[in-house]
């Protein structure tokens with residue numbers, strides 16, 4: 001059993017660290033927030049690239065899905081504005097048809113994505129904070145994971 005004096009010091013130390021030590025920031029909520037802002041920048045007020053419809057709520061459709069290619073989640077070449085119907089009930093339900101459509105409609109994007117999709121990209125907290133700034137400034141040139149492919 002530590003002495004009374006020592007116990008008091010231990011309590012004090014834990015109380016001080018509780019208030020002064022920086023808490024480890026969780027990356028999930030930040031990543032989701034930046035994704036929401038990025039998606040809104042892409043889709044808000046933009047007609048659906050498939051049917052031309054413009055609705056109050058538009059969706060940001062990732063040509064290469066976030067699940068398969070998380071490195072492309074914040075790349076402006078990989079995203080288009082779609083209405084909920086085309087995005088959820090056509091693009092995702094008809095992968096073979098929608099792939100052919102992407103190749104025909106966006107041959108340049110398709111060529112870029114074929115190469116860019118293999119590039120490793122990390123999204124750590126500082127990277128996400130930087131991306132958030134680029135989104136806020138609508139700096140499209142900085143929202144490409146492989147700008148060298150377009151040069």
Ligand SMILES: [Zn+2]
Nearest residue numbers: 048051083086
């Ligand atoms: Zn549509």
